[in-house]
Amino acid sequence: MKYAQRANVSPFFAMEVMKAANNLEAEGKTVYHMEVGQPATSAPSRVLQAAKDALDKKVIGYTEALGIPALRAAIAKHYGDMYDIDLDPGRVVVTTGSSAGFLISFLSLFNPSERVVLAEPGYPAYRNIMKSVDLEPVGIFCGPDTNFQPTPELIDKVAEPVHGLLVASPANPTGTMLTPTALENLVHYCDERDMHFISDEIYHGLTYTTEAVSALSYSDKSIIINSFSKYFSMTGWRLGWMVVPENLVSVVERLTQSLYISAPAVSQYAAIEAFNCKDELEVFKSNYEKNRSLLLEELPKLGLDKLAAADGAFYIYADISHLSTDSMDFCKRMLVECGVAATPGIDFDPVNGNKYIRLSFAGSYTVMQQAISALKSWLQ
Structure with missing residues (x-):
């Protein structure tokens, strides 16, 4: 059967590794899951109760395309509490996960064949969604010298035309962050050149060295993508949000109506309570901090001493070039021979990712300890 060329996107290797790991577990093998960015915790208790109340007391049907007003x-109140930003709720768009937010952003901002710059390494779905809507993702290699983040100087080296920039801080897979000054410089760089600036802020709340700053602090033109999946521990609820300029709201609303009508109603009613669960969520975060400290202390002892800063999120991006220049083969062998499931760097950087792997520390502390022990036996 013939299929559209735009559908010919790269596989999401993290999910491929998870499938292989699950198959090994089904065979009775022990696997230490460090391949996907999924919290080991459930949604907060008040969110779960709100979902039950919604099922008992509300009619679960379509909601307004932009999300329920509450x-x-x-x-919007969260932006005031966390960033001291006075945000009009009319600019908030509730989406079916952050993935829908990226799709809607790309469709509403860019015409076919337009070019969007993004850092490599970076989240692979950026490239794949762009390609599926006939945009050209322009990857720029960002290494340790820029904390794996883009800079105006790197973007200046990209051939014209450039129509947009997508950044993530904290980033997946590196966990690195832009300083407030660096973020402000990038936002102003784009505004001055009439380039769209898209800020992936789904790991905000999960920072360990400094607090994250929203791009909204520097420009109302910025498009913000966020999600309830990571800090709020609600991956399977498929709920995210966008903040868009006022003149884009009606465009986004029409796209939303046609693409998926509205985000899941039960998830929306439950998510209202997510912002009232900080005590519980901070306990979740403290577990990630403990895992992060363990890995940053133990991995260098195993010879994995070239690590990205891991300022936020729940990932360690490790240079394995002294062990292998084929990260896919390395991850396959590591899974089969010692049971540790990790994601090959080629998922995030098709050019240089063969020399890196990503380890997620979103799981339990016990799993992290067991994984370190397994890696120690395997590597040494």
Whole structure:
């Protein structure tokens, strides 16, 4: 059967590794899951109760395409509480996960064949979604010298035309962050050149060295993508949000109506309570901090001493070039021979990712300890 060329996107190797790991477990093998960015915790207890109450007391049907007003208001209040930003709830768009937010952003901002710059290494779905809507993702290699983050100087080296920039801080897979000054410089760089600036902020709340700053602090033109999946521990609820300029709201609303009508109703009613669960969420975060400290202390002892800063999120991006220049083969062998499931760097950087792997520390502390022990036996 013939299929559209735009559908010919690269596989998401993290999910491929998870599938292989699950198959090994089904055979009775022990696997230490460090391949996907999924919290080991459930949604907060008040969120679970709100979902039960919604099922018992509300009619679960379509909602407004932009999201239920109470949730949009709660998200807007969150920007005041966390960033001291006075945000109009009318600019908030509730989406079916952050993935829908990226799709809607790309469709509403860019015409076919336009070019969007993004850092490599970076989240692979950026490239794949762009390609599926006939955009050209322009990857720029960002290494340790820039903390794996883009700079105006790197973007200046990209051939014209450039129509947009997508950044993530904290980033996946590296966990690195832009300083407030660096973020402000990038936002102004784009505004001065009439380039769209898209800020992936889904790991905000999960920072360990400094607090994250929203791009909204520097420009109302910025498009913000966020999610309830990571800090709020609600991956399977498929709920995210966007903050868009006022003149883009009606465009986004029409796209949303046609693409998926509305985000899941139960998830929306439950998510209102997510912002009232900080005590529980901070306990989740403290577990990630403990895992992070363990890995940053133990991995260098195993010879994995070239690590990205891991300022936020829940990932360690490790240079394995002294052990292998084929990260896919390395991850396959590591899974089969010692049971540690990790993601090959080629998922995030098709050019230089063969020399890196990503380890997620979103799981339990016990799993992290067991994985370190297994790696120690295997590597030494």
